[in-house]
Structure formats: structure tokens, C-alpha cells
Amino acid sequence: MAQGAGPLVSGPGMNLTLEKCQTCHEIAHVTRAPMSRGEWADNLHRMRERGAQFTDEEFEVILNYLATYYGRDPAPPPAPDTYAAGSDPIAALLRTHGCSACHASDQRLVGPSFREVAARYAGDAAAAAQLAQRIRNGTQGVWGPVPMPPVASISDAELAQVVAWVLAQR
Numbered sequence: 001m002a003q004g005a006g007p008l009v010s011g012p013g014m015n016l017t018l019e020k021c022q023t024c025h026e027i028a029h030v031t032r033a034p035m036s037r038g039e040w041a042d043n044l045h046r047m048r049e050r051g052a053q054f055t056d057e058e059f060e061v062i063l064n065y066l067a068t069y070y071g072r073d074p075a076p077p078p079a080p081d082t083y084a085a086g087s088d089p090i091a092a093l094l095r096t097h098g099c100s101a102c103h104a105s106d107q108r109l110v111g112p113s114f115r116e117v118a119a120r121y122a123g124d125a126a127a128a129a130q131l132a133q134r135i136r137n138g139t140q141g142v143w144g145p146v147p148m149p150p151v152a153s154i155s156d157a158e159l160a161q162v163v164a165w166v167l168a169q170r
Contacts, residue, residue, distance in 0.1 A: 012101035012110075013065030015149060020054050020062060034072035037063070057146045061110050064101065090165045093158050097151050105169060112143045118169040131163045 008014045008027060021030045024047075035043065041063055048054070054062065067073065094100045102110035112120075121127035134142065136159060138150035154162070 009069040011065060011069055012098045012149065013061040014069075016058060016147070017062050017065050020052060020058065024052065030066075031070055034070055035066075036073050037067040037071055040066045040071065055145055057110065057144060061102075061146055064110065068101075090161060093154075093162055097154050097158070097162075098149075099151075099162070102148070110146055111148060114166050114169040118167050121167060122170075127167060128160075128163050131166065132159050135159060135162065 008018060008031065017030075018027065021027065044052075044059055044063055044066075048059070091100075094103075104113055106113050106115050108116065117131070121131065124130075134148070135151050136154065138148050140147040142148075151159075
């Protein structure tokens, strides 16, 4: 948990949270006190009632971000299929680069499941290069209105591993 008046903690959903919350508030107002996930959800609902403009998908991204980085609830245990357990090097890459915050192996979270991505690009010879570019540079509108932030910090070798793993999910 982080708190304070400074810039937001870097993580999936930070840019969207800044964009939507700073429209009406100084960011210090948003981060001044940790709240439970339910309190953040109630707060976001009140903001929407007062005219804040965000889609249901954006609501979930902002809620996940605030509850993760500015929440007072203990982190829930990982779901059994979140590929985040053990010393699996791909799981470590997915955690390190924030992929698992928005994607799961077989269910849609903020973004598509890895299986959905693999199914869409099955048999496409250009898929690996296209996915690598989308991961590195970010995207918007490919899987819906919520943008995927760029993952500029991932090395070329790590990117190749992640792309190959994603395309192998079926």
C-alpha cells in the first residue's frame, strides 16, 4: 500500500486514474487515505453520479488500481489459474511487467485472456511480430476501449519469451 501527496504509484491503471481523477481533484485528494476495495467502489460510484465520465471497463481498471496501490485490505491470495505461483520464469515475467494485473490464462479480466489472444492469432504467421509490437508500444481499441499501456521496460529476449508463451496458450 502506498499513500501520500506525491505522484501516483506506477502500475497498471495509473495513467487512466490520473486522467479521470485529476479532472476534478488534485491527486493528493485521491491518495490521502487508504480505503477498502468496497469503499473505493462506492467512491467511484459517487463520482460517476456527480458527472465523472468513465466506462464500466475504465471503472474496473481504476478500481483495481486504487484498491491495489491505495487500499487497506490485504492482498487476496492468487487464483489457482493465475500462473503466478512457483518459480515459473514466464509467471515471473508476467508479474514483473504487469501483465497479470489485466490478463489471466483463461478468463477475461481488464483485457482478454491469454487463450483468447492465442485463438485469435492461431495460424497467423505475422502474429508474433504484431503482438511484440503491441506489447512494447501499447494499444487501444484492439480488444475494446480500455487501452493497454506500453511495456517499454521489457527486454527483447523477455518479450520473445512472453509472446511465444501467449501464442502457445490453447
